[in-house]
Amino acid sequence: MQTVKMVITGPFSSGKTEFIRSISEIEVVSTERGISENTAESMEKENTTVAMDFGRITVDDDLVLYLFGTPGQRRFDFMWEILAEGMLGFVVMVDSAKPETFREAKSILETFRAYANTPYVVAANKQDHPDAWAADDLRIALRIEDNVKLLPCIAKDKESVKNVLLELLYSILEEMEG
Amino acid sequence: MPLQGNIRDFSTTQLLNLINLARKTGTLTIFEGIKTGEKDAMGNEKLAPGAPRANVAFNTGKLIFAAMDSQDGNLVSVLNKAGKLTDEQARIIRERAKNTTDKALAMLLINANYVSQSDIVNSIKQHTLDVVYNLLTWAEGPFRFDDGKMPGNERIMVPIDLENVIIEGSRRIKEAEKLVEHLPNLDFALKFPENPKEKFKGIHLSVEEWRVGSSGNPQSTSRQIAKANNMSDMEIRRIVYGLEQAGLVELVKPPGMDSTGTTRTRPKAARTPQVQKNVVNKLIDKIKSI
Numbered sequence: 001m002q003t004v005k006m007v008i009t010g011p012f013s014s015g016k017t018e019f020i021r022s023i024s025e026i027e028v029v030s031t032e033r034g035i036s037e038n039t040a041e042s043m044e045k046e047n048t049t050v051a052m053d054f055g056r057i058t059v060d061d062d063l064v065l066y067l068f069g070t071p072g073q074r075r076f077d078f079m080w081e082i083l084a085e086g087m088l089g090f091v092v093m094v095d096s097a098k099p100e101t102f103r104e105a106k107s108i109l110e111t112f113r114a115y116a117n118t119p120y121v122v123a124a125n126k127q128d129h130p131d132a133w134a135a136d137d138l139r140i141a142l143r144i145e146d147n148v149k150l151l152p153c154i155a156k157d158k159e160s161v162k163n164v165l166l167e168l169l170y171s172i173l174e175e176m177e178g
Numbered sequence: 179m180p181l182q183g184n185i186r187d188f189s190t191t192q193l194l195n196l197i198n199l200a201r202k203t204g205t206l207t208i209f210e211g212i213k214t215g216e217k218d219a220m221g222n223e224k225l226a227p228g229a230p231r232a233n234v235a236f237n238t239g240k241l242i243f244a245a246m247d248s249q250d251g252n253l254v255s256v257l258n259k260a261g262k263l264t265d266e267q268a269r270i271i272r273e274r275a276k277n278t279t280d281k282a283l284a285m286l287l288i289n290a291n292y293v294s295q296s297d298i299v300n301s302i303k304q305h306t307l308d309v310v311y312n313l314l315t316w317a318e319g320p321f322r323f324d325d326g327k328m329p330g331n332e333r334i335m336v337p338i339d340l341e342n343v344i345i346e347g348s349r350r351i352k353e354a355e356k357l358v359e360h361l362p363n364l365d366f367a368l369k370f371p372e373n374p375k376e377k378f379k380g381i382h383l384s385v386e387e388w389r390v391g392s393s394g395n396p397q398s399t400s401r402q403i404a405k406a407n408n409m410s411d412m413e414i415r416r417i418v419y420g421l422e423q424a425g426l427v428e429l430v431k432p433p434g435m436d437s438t439g440t441t442r443t444r445p446k447a448a449r450t451p452q453v454q455k456n457v458v459n460k461l462i463d464k465i466k467s468i
Contacts, residue, residue: 059464099183100218140196169462
């Protein structure tokens with residue numbers, strides 16, 4: 001049986017776990033831990049991914065797609081390179097309503113680009129949030145080149161997640177054909 | 179959707195670049211930051227917007243208006259600062275034209291041959307640029323861009339291309355960094371010569387340099403002098419720096435500030451998988467069917 005791997009990365013609290021949860025056919029295997037109280041992160045959410053999230057989509061008896069979500073906090077970034085090994089492509093999640101994370105998102109994007117020359121897309125997540133920056137503004141803010149797909153996304157919405165993954169697969173296909 | 183955040187995370191130069199590239203129309207407001215006691219997603223102190231510090235308006239990506247909350251930016255002050263009206267003329271016009279809009283006042287001044295139309299346009303343009311160059315050096319503060327919001331009709335607006343502003347602004351940021359490093363804060367006292375007129379005799383100084391150099395009270399801080407002369411922080415820093423270098427003022431420097439940076443090692447290249455096209459097509463079909 002062939003397995004194919006995609007990585008979902010991005011800063012802390014950008015919606016990576018939610019993204020995988022929306023599309024995975026299995027309950028996401030998550031390595032979340034409670035966040036220490038009185039930290040910046042604890043204000044954002046109660047749990048964070050410390051090693052990886054793991055989701056699965058079975059295509060048929062011979063093919064399975066694995067989705068790996070990276071830990072968002074910098075202190076777990078030793079996991080990134082391990083997770084990037086053998087990936088077909090990757091998604092960079094950005095919390096569109098938190099401009100303080102844009103620089104970190106760009107840094108993560110560049111780090112993953114350096115790991116492997118594979119196609120990737122950027123998902124402008126939380127587009128349903130009232131403070132969300134529009135995708136076009138995010139492209140300029142993050143200095144994303146025009147040939148890279150930057151897609152509006154709501155990670156808790158399955159159709160939105162499907163669209164992001166499909167666009168990544170189309171990019172992979174285009175590269176193969178090119 | 180609003181564009182909002184903190185210039186600590188997304189600098190004013192980056193904002194101008196975004197506004198220019200997206201050809202945006204609206205007003206950018208930068209606020210005083212009020213500490214909330216909370217941390218943001220990156221662990222920095224979260225600042226809520228307080229009183230506005232500056233407003234900058236744009237029309238289809240062009241800079242058209244800028245005003246600093248702490249400065250009197252009306253036409254008389256702008257022309258006075260540009261040297262087109264004397265202090266006395268400015269005082270009289272202020273008294274006589276209290277409730278006159280800038281546009282109406284401009285017409286009156288042109289008709290009375292006080293100034294020409296190009297004097298007004300150039301002075302406003304320079305004032306707008308001074309405000310923007312000054313706020314480009316700010317390191318922190320909440321901001322919000324309101325789409326479509328424009329200054330009142332009574333204001334005179336001069337469209338300015340942003341490309342050059344961004345380039346010149348970036349150059350000034352570097353210069354400002356050096357000045358701030360040299361003069362970390364503006365609360366130090368300036369010590370002037372016993373007789374400034376005598377000491378400054380024969381030295382070619384600009385109007386602003388004269389104003390600072392002859393500010394009288396030897397206990398004055400540069401912040402107080404700036405306020406008295408309607409100058410921005412950077413303007414006073416530049417002048418004090420120049421006067422100090424020329425030996426015309428002395429100052430007592432408070433302790434400097436440190437900055438630290440981190441570097442990250444470049445990762446090794448990861449192995450990429452060999453996957454056939456039909457596998458990708460199967461994945462596409464599967465995801466479509468979910």
